Amino acid sequence: xxxxxxxxxxxxxxxxxxxxxxxxxxxxxxxxxxxxxxxxxxxxxxxxxxxxxxxxxxxxxxxxxxxxxxxxxxxxxxxxxxxxxxxxxxxxxxxxxxxxxxxxxxxxxxxxxxxxxxxxxxxxxxxxxxxxxxxxxxxxxxxxxxxxxxxxxxxxxxxxxxxxxxxxxxxxxxxxxxxxxxxxxxxxxxxxxxxxxxxxxxxxxxxxxxxxxxxxxxxxxxxxxxxxxxxxxxxxx
Numbered sequence: 001x002x003x004x005x006x007x008x009x010x011x012x013x014x015x016x017x018x019x020x021x022x023x024x025x026x027x028x029x030x031x032x033x034x035x036x037x038x039x040x041x042x043x044x045x046x047x048x049x050x051x052x053x054x055x056x057x058x059x060x061x062x063x064x065x066x067x068x069x070x071x072x073x074x075x076x077x078x079x080x081x082x083x084x085x086x087x088x089x090x091x092x093x094x095x096x097x098x099x100x101x102x103x104x105x106x107x108x109x110x111x112x113x114x115x116x117x118x119x120x121x122x123x124x125x126x127x128x129x130x131x132x133x134x135x136x137x138x139x140x141x142x143x144x145x146x147x148x149x150x151x152x153x154x155x156x157x158x159x160x161x162x163x164x165x166x167x168x169x170x171x172x173x174x175x176x177x178x179x180x181x182x183x184x185x186x187x188x189x190x191x192x193x194x195x196x197x198x199x200x201x202x203x204x205x206x207x208x209x210x211x212x213x214x215x216x217x218x219x220x221x222x223x224x225x226x227x228x229x230x231x232x233x234x235x236x237x
Contacts, residue, residue, distance in 0.1 A: 002217045007171050008179050009231050012191035014164045019188055021157045028149045035135070035142040042132045049125045053118055060114040067107045073100050175220065182222075182229060191229040202226035 077097045084090045168176060183190040192201040197211050204225040206214075213221040214230045221230050 004171060004175050005217055005220060005231060007167060008175065008220070008229060009191055011164065011167050011171065011179065012183075012188070012229075014160055014167065015183070016188040018157060018160050018164070021153055021160075025150065025153055028146055028153065032139075032142055032146040035139045039132065039135045039139050042128055042135055046125055046128050046132065049121050049128070053121045053125070056114050056118045056121065060111055060118070063107045063111045063114070067104060067111070070100050070104045070107065074104075178220070179229065182227060186226075186228055189228060191231065192223075193233045194230050195233070199223040199226060199228060199230060201228040206230070 074097065077093055077100065081090070081093050084093060171179075179190060186201065189201045192199060194200065194206065194211065194214050198205045201223060202225050204223070206223060206225070210221060210224055210230075213219065214232050217232070222228060223230055
């Protein structure tokens with residue numbers, strides 16, 4: 001029976017080692033994800049700037065069109081001025097001319113502002129594009145590293161699966177079913193050592209009779225408090 005107990009102990013260690021690969025793989029994949037997110041963030045920033053430049057150009061075109069309309073309006077006012085007959089009509093045309101000139105000044109200022117804004121955004125885009133090249137190069141390096149690390153981890157995990165298969169084949173089915181039943185709720189703490197006469201799964205002290213059974217190792221002994229399989233570490237033996 002001691003042989004089977006040792007096999008169950010070894011199986012629990014292999015199961016834990018296999019489960020530990022999950023977080024390791026996630027951590028490795030997270031590096032690639034972070035690198036991808038950096039690239040995506042820069043791409044989104046460039047796309048946002050493209051939209052801002054497009055909007056800026058549309059506003060500029062509208063102001064240029066408005067400027068053209070105002071120029072035509074001033075020419076029309078000038079024609080009308082030559083035909084006025086009363087002072088009231090003249091004043092009305094002068095007022096209309098002053099308003100048109102103010103609008104022209106405002107339109108010219110707005111066009112200049114939009115041109116500066118477009119230029120500024122274009123420079124910002126160029127800087128982001130340079131940064132994007134760096135991040136894309138970094139992403140390819142990280143991708144290569146991650147692929148190598150994952151290949152290594154998967155190879156190690158496959159080796160553990162192979163050992164587990166060999167071990168499972170050597171353990172009686174009844175003992176294996178009993179172990180799996182406990183592992184379903186206890187996970188990787190299904191098999192725990194006894195230290196200072198206490199179960200290292202629930203940390204409760206076990207009675208002398210149970211402790212003696214664990215020491216003898218003539219049968220599989222479970223904790224009377226939590227039901228985990230108990231064993232004595234080699235150092236204590």
